[in-house]
Amino acid sequence: MIEQPYAYRRADLAEPDWTRLPGWARVTREEWESAQWQRAHCVKNIRQLRQVLGAGLSEEFCADLERDQRERATMSMLVPPQMLNTMAPLVAADAAGFTAALYADPVRRYMIPVFSDRRADWPSHPYASRDSLHEAEMWAVEGLTHRYPTKVLAEVLPTCPQYCGHCTRMDLVGNPTPVIAKHKFALAREDRLGAMIAYLKRTPGVRDVVVSGGDVANLPWPRLEAFVAALLEIDSIRDIRLASKALMGLPQFWLSDEVRAGMARLGATARERGVSIAIHTHVNAAQSVTPLVARAARAMLETGIRDVRNQGVLLHGVNDSAQALLDLSFTLLDGANIMPYYFYMCDMIPGSEHWRLSLAQAQSLQHQIMGYLPGFATPRIVCDVPYVGKRWVHQVSRYDTRLGISYWTKNYRTAVEADDALALRREYAYYDPIHTLPADGQQWWLDRARGGSATVVPEAGLMPEAGLAPAGTGLTPAAQ
């Protein structure tokens, strides 16, 4: 047997015992498997967290959480029982080490962030921003982001059954927090969804629609089914992807009779018309893949849809090792028939520096996970570059590792650059977390921040005329 850096083991899925938690000691299986019960018992505040977890949760943790919610959090708290139950799954809630296990837990780290998790030096990058991907600037109609030539993102609603601390759409999604007021859609939902369908009917160049939000699991099922059915009526649309973290966070929703029957109807119509429907979910840690999640994924595949795929987010302290990424990918693939598809680098939103990795770290992880999974199931680690779109981490054009600035190019225009003759020759910048830089790079940013000029950075340039194909990868010598 040759020793390998990663040792594959097939893991058995397990549903942690929810009755170990004092607040749910008497909850029956029937209640647990009801989507309605799960929604009604989501944890939304510290008082409810205390009620569920009991005396094992320390006052120190609660104070840490309270400070984060007051001073840093960009998302309000909303944790379905299904997700809370996967945190510190092997430790009894009244055991001495429970709070320590909760602090260290990967799911807790992104679903229930506390103040001490965040960077004290640079909690936010100087270039962090709300709507860091500029999606609203690319709305063709309100909520419909036309960011790539042949595909669109339809933000059908601004809520989810669960709120993730690192949410990219923190500008729009969820309830306001003490530090972040949320953008509100101007149009009523029916007018917005109607305008989206009308735009897609008159824009036959779009063949691929990501139906997202928020999370589609929060749209009343008949409304979601009607929207997808309307998409299926448009001949030019060939791919429909339903974005739902709830497949993992609230699998009970996708297992309900109403949703299964509705998905079977949509699946049948899609097959008849030769259209692919897939569900895209968002799982960041292997422990989240429980038997209920696997059942929900299989139930969806049985409706005849094309696939269930995972788009995780690469997060420090959650999954930033080859072991964690491969464990998660194999668990998804072997245990739940979910295709590992992407890991996104965490976007540059306020308060995210403690979660973000540098591009170099992401490139190294991509290298380390190659060759273990089947090629079709090897997730690509991608950087969603503002104004560019998703780019595989090795597609960087130029990379200044001292200052942590990577430069990227694009090969299509959006409406934002319709009149920009140089759009395809420009370089677009993405920034590493400052604490990951060498000392002189960190000092450079510090000097600018102290001098009030953190916005003065080396200018992104223009690629040469023939430079639509990047000259180097940033890892190889520039002269290559």
Ligand code: SF4
């Ligand atoms: S489920 Fe998705 S949209 Fe909702 S809070 Fe999490 S990351 Fe944001």
